[in-house]
Amino acid sequence: MTGPLAGIRVVDLTAVVMGPYCTQIMADMGADVVKVEPPDGDNARYISVGPAPGMSGVFVNVNRGKRSVVLDLVTDEGRAALRGLVAEADVFIHSMRARAIAKLGFGYDDVAAINPNVVYTNCYGYSRRGPEADRPAYDDVIQAQSGVAAVQQMLTGETTYMGTIVADKVAGLTALYATMMALFHRERTGEGQEVEVSMYETMASFMLVEHANGAMFTPPLGPAVYPRTVARNRKPYPTKDGHVAVLIYNDKHWKAFVDRVRPPWIAQYGEAFATLEQRAKQIDVMYALIAETLLQRTTAEWLELFRELEIPAAPIQTPDELFDDPHLEAVGLFETVDSPYGPIRFPGVPTWFSRTPGHVAGPAPELGADTAEVLAEVEALSERQRGTVVGNVRDAPPEGRPAAGP
The missing domain is CATH 3.30.1540.10 (formyl-coa transferase, domain 3)
Structure with missing residues (x-):
């Protein structure tokens, strides 16, 4: 891997789009993303057309370049395996509700006890600090609650959602930058920490960038709306x-x-x-x-x-036309990757780095395809870190990792 996150291992317990979009970008940027799935798999595997069962187009796009490990976390064996993964992780990220992850024994304090340097990112619908904590949430619900649907009504005369899962994607990008900031802090100080990103607070903040407008001032100078974006004649x-x-x-x-x-x-x-x-x-x-x-x-x-x-x-272009757009073609946005189902043309990395470019890391994994390989790697690394005493000589630790204590 050649991206700026090469050498970073991410243990990813997210599902659907918000969290997987965040970790997909990490994978494109060189991170080793281990996607931990339940035996039935991420629900996103089944939500759209795909080349094989469990490989929907949405899933394949936001989980490309990752490795899939199936663990049943209601079993002792599954939890033990996850603890092994946690011990070697730089980032632990999940999208379970707070009560659920705590019940499994993988809240922040539990994970930090195993790996105190880890960056631990929670992806929630609503923050744990408010009265909506632990409520379930999806993109449509957050669009409505954060003002998107109301602004659409001002613009079009009809209360509608946007024609894209904007809350999921904006929250995923927010989770990415929050995690990267925590990794930057760890790089400077060695300290891991817990990060929380919620869809509702993210979208409320996102919507109010321009729409806060006159309502920000005391006393208010006008309603919370930016008039240009809701003008009825604002359209192609x-x-x-x-x-x-x-x-x-x-x-x-x-x-x-x-x-x-x-x-x-x-x-x-x-x-x-x-x-x-x-x-x-x-x-x-x-x-x-x-x-x-x-x-x-x-x-x-x-x-x-x-x-x-x-x-x-x-x-005006359709999404289909983007695949033939001459500018996007010229800048190399699309990358074709071989897969067991034939070539897949991915919309690739939209950013450019002069020294550490990212790229589409590979196809999305079939459910559990990498379970044996990843768990064997963790076991081997654990053995090396513990050290094997042979004639009073301890094996060297893996490159880039500190030597195990006596």
Whole structure:
């Protein structure tokens, strides 16, 4: 492995999307991610189409490059095996509810007693510190509770969810950066610690980045909403033959547009729309007027003009079209990986590193495919760390690990 996390071992007890998305990125960045699954496997194995039973497309994407170990944690043997994995882990991450993980004997204090340097990340629906602690949660529920569905209603007139599992993915990214910060602290001090990331608090914070707006001040200067993003006319504009997405936003873009196009309404609204501050106060009117103008030309004609004027604009693409997007192809976003089911074209690592690049670490594992291998590695490493006395000479510890005590 060549990524910046090469040499880091992650014991991953997460399921579905939030936690697995976090650890998928760790695997792409070089970490050895050991996915611990119950005998029936992660539910995400069964939620979408796939090349074989238990290998749904969603599961395969967010669990690529990991190793699957099946442990029945209600048994003494399963818990003993997990304790062995914990002893060698840099990161322990789970998405069980607090009561459930504690009942199994793998709360933070239990894990830290085995491995005090571990970074222990909890992925919850709701923080343990509030009245909603231990409530179950999924993306749809969190979208509703965090304001996403209400903002969609302001925008479209209908209370809806977004067409993506935004809460799962944003919380997964948050779990990633929180875990990386804890690893950075450990790198500087040697101290492990416990980290908690919850979907609800994450999405509330995410939504309020712009929507807190006037409600942040004392006294409030307005409601908790950012008007531009909920303007009813904020949507891709119809053209003569399709649609185009464009944001004629700052003063430079606005002047370039009106000077070149000279729309008929500029005589009436020119002074009223002269500055960004003025346009922001009547943003929906501005959107409606632009929409009238863009009906006069084709999508290709508008895109050519906007690119000439350096105004941000793009065509409307479907997810299928992303696989053939020339820019994404040119930057190498997609990586094809061989698997037992044939080649898989993954949307790969979206970041770039000059010295430690990541890459798709491999296909997703079949359920329990690596159980014997991983447990044998743990046993062998444990034996080496304990040391084998042969003629008063103790074997050297594994490279990168401290020698065992006497």
